[in-house]
Amino acid sequence: xxxxxxxxxLLLGPGPCNVPYRVLxxxxxxxxxxxxxxxxxxxxEVCAALRDTFQTGNQMTFPVxxxxxxxxxxxxxxxLEPGDTAVVCINGVxxxxxxxxxxxxxxxxxxxxxxxxxxxxQQLIIDTLKQHPEAKLCAIVYAETSTGVLQPIQEIGAYxxxxxxxxxxxxxxxxxxxxxxxxAWGIDACYSGTQKCxxxxxxxxxxxxxxxxxxxLKTRQSKVQSWYLDLTMLMKYWGxxxxxxxxxxxxxxxxxxxxxxxxxxxxxxxxxxxxxAAAGHLRDGLADMGFGFWAAEGYRLPPLxxxxxxxxxxxxxxxxxxxxxxxxxxxxxxxxxxGKIWRIGLMGENACVQKVAVLLRALxxxx
Amino acid sequence: xxxxxxxxxLLLGPGPCNVPYRVLxxxxxxxxxxxxxxxxxxxxEVCAALRDTFQTGNQMTFPVxxxxxxxxxxxxxxxLEPGDTAVVCINGVxxxxxxxxxxxxxxxxxxxxxxxxxxxxQQLIIDTLKQHPEAKLCAIVYAETSTGVLQPIQEIGAYxxxxxxxxxxxxxxxxxxxxxxxxAWGIDACYSGTQKCxxxxxxxxxxxxxxxxxxxLKTRQSKVQSWYLDLTMLMKYWGxxxxxxxxxxxxxxxxxxxxxxxxxxxxxxxxxxxxxAAAGHLRDGLADMGFGFWAAEGYRLPPLxxxxxxxxxxxxxxxxxxxxxxxxxxxxxxxxxxGKIWRIGLMGENACVQKVAVLLRALxxxx
Numbered sequence: 001x002x003x004x005x006x007x008x009x010l011l012l013g014p015g016p017c018n019v020p021y022r023v024l025x026x027x028x029x030x031x032x033x034x035x036x037x038x039x040x041x042x043x044x045e046v047c048a049a050l051r052d053t054f055q056t057g058n059q060m061t062f063p064v065x066x067x068x069x070x071x072x073x074x075x076x077x078x079x080l081e082p083g084d085t086a087v088v089c090i091n092g093v094x095x096x097x098x099x100x101x102x103x104x105x106x107x108x109x110x111x112x113x114x115x116x117x118x119x120x121x122q123q124l125i126i127d128t129l130k131q132h133p134e135a136k137l138c139a140i141v142y143a144e145t146s147t148g149v150l151q152p153i154q155e156i157g158a159y160x161x162x163x164x165x166x167x168x169x170x171x172x173x174x175x176x177x178x179x180x181x182x183x184a185w186g187i188d189a190c191y192s193g194t195q196k197c198x199x200x201x202x203x204x205x206x207x208x209x210x211x212x213x214x215x216x217l218k219t220r221q222s223k224v225q226s227w228y229l230d231l232t233m234l235m236k237y238w239g240x241x242x243x244x245x246x247x248x249x250x251x252x253x254x255x256x257x258x259x260x261x262x263x264x265x266x267x268x269x270x271x272x273x274x275x276x277a278a279a280g281h282l283r284d285g286l287a288d289m290g291f292g293f294w295a296a297e298g299y300r301l302p303p304l305x306x307x308x309x310x311x312x313x314x315x316x317x318x319x320x321x322x323x324x325x326x327x328x329x330x331x332x333x334x335x336x337x338x339g340k341i342w343r344i345g346l347m348g349e350n351a352c353v354q355k356v357a358v359l360l361r362a363l364x365x366x367x
Numbered sequence: 368x369x370x371x372x373x374x375x376x377l378l379l380g381p382g383p384c385n386v387p388y389r390v391l392x393x394x395x396x397x398x399x400x401x402x403x404x405x406x407x408x409x410x411x412e413v414c415a416a417l418r419d420t421f422q423t424g425n426q427m428t429f430p431v432x433x434x435x436x437x438x439x440x441x442x443x444x445x446x447l448e449p450g451d452t453a454v455v456c457i458n459g460v461x462x463x464x465x466x467x468x469x470x471x472x473x474x475x476x477x478x479x480x481x482x483x484x485x486x487x488x489q490q491l492i493i494d495t496l497k498q499h500p501e502a503k504l505c506a507i508v509y510a511e512t513s514t515g516v517l518q519p520i521q522e523i524g525a526y527x528x529x530x531x532x533x534x535x536x537x538x539x540x541x542x543x544x545x546x547x548x549x550x551a552w553g554i555d556a557c558y559s560g561t562q563k564c565x566x567x568x569x570x571x572x573x574x575x576x577x578x579x580x581x582x583x584l585k586t587r588q589s590k591v592q593s594w595y596l597d598l599t600m601l602m603k604y605w606g607x608x609x610x611x612x613x614x615x616x617x618x619x620x621x622x623x624x625x626x627x628x629x630x631x632x633x634x635x636x637x638x639x640x641x642x643x644a645a646a647g648h649l650r651d652g653l654a655d656m657g658f659g660f661w662a663a664e665g666y667r668l669p670p671l672x673x674x675x676x677x678x679x680x681x682x683x684x685x686x687x688x689x690x691x692x693x694x695x696x697x698x699x700x701x702x703x704x705x706g707k708i709w710r711i712g713l714m715g716e717n718a719c720v721q722k723v724a725v726l727l728r729a730l731x732x733x734x
Binding site for chain 1: 368370371373374375376378380382383385386391392393394395396397398399400401402403404405406409412416432433434435436437439440444464467468470471472560562568569570590591592593594595611612613614615616617618619621622624625627628631690696701
């Protein structure tokens with residue numbers, strides 16, 4: 001194996017995005033041990049900064065030692081027990097994945113579906129919840145990375161606030177780039193990933209569990225089926241007891257800490273507005289070139305724009321050429337739109353007019 | 368949060384150990400995407416180098432996206448189904464953990480136990496396997512990080528070679544530091560972690576699955592209970608199909624690749640001998656100072672030495688002082704020996720006389 005010398009890619013796909021140099025530098029800091037008092041202090045700092053980003057006071061807010069999908073699994077395996085009912089909302093790959101994960105927990109899954117590329121009707125979900133008051137949870141993807149749809153969720157959260165059913169939200173492509181108010185919107189459990197709008201390498205899944213979810217966890221009849229993701233044990237490591245569970249991915253925590261510092265310095269609201277402005281700029285430029293948009297108007301996710309290239313464009317061929325000749329990575333379509341769309345991510349430091357200009361100018365070469 | 372400026376610790380605990388600077392530097396390389404053709408090539412390189420380190424030809428050898436405990440869980444959830452019988456050998460924390468994980472898979476666990484600090488009797492295990500030919504697997508810890516015992520396992524592997532029962536081995540504190548011959552010893556599934564003798568930060572769990580294990584996987588009746596760790600899907604991402612499963616922890620893979628390059632340059636056999644020589648040097652020095660050894664003579668694990676400090680030493684107080692005043696981290700005891708022992712790790716670049724000298728000289732200040 002030769003020395004690692006990859007090219008400098010401009011990562012405009014569905015994540016990872018480019019990571020600020022100061023985050024890479026922090027990640028490469030020589031390690032302290034995972035039980036070192038100094039590391040414990042860093043853990044507390046990271047949890048506090050994550051709470052600010054999730055806009056929550058939830059004590060149980062911390063990064064799971066795995067990528068975003070591990071965060072998804074952590075939520076389902078801890079909150080569901082065999083025989084439970086789960087209402088799962090599906091309008092893309094990640095909603096489909098949630099249903100799969102819930103079924104592997106032994107849950108009975110009630111699906112509420114909408115066409116991919118469009119939003120789910122909140123009233124339809126609420127009506128389903130009225131028919132299934134026994135549901136242990138209702139799970140929905142707030143920012144669907146496969147379609148670029150930003151799903152309205154606040155009415156569901158408001159409806160479930162005084163019900164027993166928990167409200168579980170996938171915020172993988174939202175945290176740090178789109179408004180997300182865990183407490184104000186009545187979200188009981190929420191998970192994300194580091195490689196999207198937080199602009200940190202993939203490897204950690206920030207999660208947050210509210211009081212209603214913690215109560216469900218405490219009253220479980222069976223052991224959590226995953227030892228690795230068992231919150232009843234993890235809370236003793238991340239909480240005040242500091243009981244050893246597994247060796248935390250220390251360098252990744254260093255990186256996340258620095259990524260959260262970057263967010264604190266910019267200000268969460270400024271960052272969200274920057275993501276929205278960059279996305280608007282991109283959409284205008286693409287519309288001028290004849291691109292079509294997959295996500296329904298009014299429901300477009302700023303960090304991820306899903307587009308149909310103009311008639312006659314070699315969708316996959318040009319995407320490969322952009323990578324090979326321009327070092328620009330875009331995402332392809334998943335499932336039914338494989339080979340038909342591009343997914344263009346503007347996340348973290350890439351959410352700026354400079355990066356939009358690079359892409360638009362490169363695309364002109366194919367027009 | 369201030370800028371991250373931790374002190375330079377000498378990590379002589381049970382892992383993580385100090386990571387070579389070139390590994391930290393490789394980890395901080397700007398990212399390419401997880402579906403980039405260049406990353407696919409790196410994945411192949413990492414898998415090939417892991418095969419050399421595991422001494423196996425197993426195609427299904429790759430790093431699980433989680434720490435060592437995720438590797439343990441990946442082995443159990445994929446190989447066991449509800450109702451299966453698992454023979455689990457226990458002489459320390461990690462054997463105990465294996466039994467817990469197996470039970471969470473719905474398996475009936477047959478325990479074979481030995482006193483902590485001593486090895487398990489291979490003949491007793493074989494006798495148990497004869498009584499339970501229906502056992503789906505027999506799991507054992509080769510290098511017990513909680514006690515510092517190196518467990519002989521080859522007779523069990525030889526016995527199981529022509530049986531249906533799979534042989535599953537925990538090699539977390541062995542891979543890259545102790546002889547481990549997956550193919551020659553008849554091991555069907557094996558897992559490790561990166562933060563021990565590979566001298567890479569924690570965050571990945573190298574695993575290897577042999578043909579017998581893959582056959583069991585293919586003939587499962589039920590879905591794997593963990594979506595995140597489901598090898599039937601993971602093999603399509605790590606194999607030739609390159610089907611997206613989850614976003615790989617790219618920076619950690621960079622680090623592992625560089626750590627494996629370091630091993631290739633040194634040579635696996637040289638590295639194993641260096642770990643043994645450093646451990647011998649440490650034991651001699653500690654014996655001279657009146658330390659007692661917990662692990663039975665003849666069964667001492669070179670990368671991790673478990674000791675009883677001399678009579679009258681404040682075991683936990685001195686350990687804390689070593690960290691605070693000398694920046695030297697040692698591990699404490701787990702479970703029944705909490706507060707009674709130290710666990711001293713000499714792993715990766717720390718397995719050398721220089722680091723032994725630092726520790727022995729520091730300890731003299733307390734004598």
